[in-house]
Amino acid sequence: MTHIANLRKSYERAELSEDASHADPLKQFEQWLKEAMAAEVPEPNAMTVATVASNLRPSTRVVLIKDYDERGIVWYTNYDSRKGQELAGNPYAALQFHWVELERVVRIEGIVEKVSAEESDTYFHSRPLDSRIGAWASPQSQVISGRGVLVANAARYGAQFLLNPPRPPHWGGYRLKPDNWQFWQGRKSRLHDRLQYRLVHPSDGADLSWVRERLAP
Structure with a gap:
């Protein structure tokens, strides 16, 4: 057996x-996302969301991106979930x-x-009916006694x-407003390409702007 x-x-x-x-960076992201979709990689819209709780853990x-523009990156979820509670804090x-x-x-x-x-x-109203019912049926992140709870709730x-289920008051979207982007492209000999975009605040009161710089991999 090969050792990991x-x-x-x-x-x-x-x-x-x-x-x-x-x-x-938004244009760079859009280009790469479209290339991932064109290449038919599995779930190119899947992204990992990292949050930090009040205890610093x-x-x-993994969630799915649902929209993006100059305002930021959007996904939808249960506001009472663990990530929702951590984002509230x-x-x-x-x-x-x-x-x-x-x-x-x-x-x-x-x-x-x-x-x-x-x-x-x-x-919410653009989603399939089963998904809309599921938003009501699942008390996300809470301990339940078994799958039967979800089936009965649904x-x-x-x-x-x-x-015609209405949108639950505990369910909706989040938008992350970027202030830092990093794009990593694998390269030979572990000398990978890694570009960072930092949002800078000019001291003269000018508009915010992005600084692009290369990071060591």
Whole structure:
């Protein structure tokens, strides 16, 4: 059996240079996301969300990005979940996309806020009926006695709401407003390309701007 410490891979698919990358990190992210979708990598919209609790213990989970623009990165979840409770106490979080087949990683850090009720309503009502019922049925992150609890809850809320379940008050969207992006492209001999974009606040009162710089891998 191969020992895990002996697993190796040479990264040789692509490169990431300052000249070939966008000055705006959102445009660079959009390009890479579209390339991941075009390459049909498994779940290119999956991202890890890292939060930190009041006791300073970090936790991570995988969610799906649902929107992005100059305002930030959006996903939807149960506000009463562990991540929701941790974001209520500490609104800073980190995201990570890992497109293994393309040998690429994107890391994003920033402050998180809830999206508007209108945005949450619009997305909620675009979901399949089973998913809308599931938002009511699952007391996310809470201990339950068994799967039967979820099945019974789903049946109860399905009978109550029929084809028109409203958005639960405890369910909605979050938007991470980036102040730091990192783009990692695997390269041969572990000399990987790693570009960082930092949001800087000019002292002269000018608009915020992004500084792009190379980090050692």
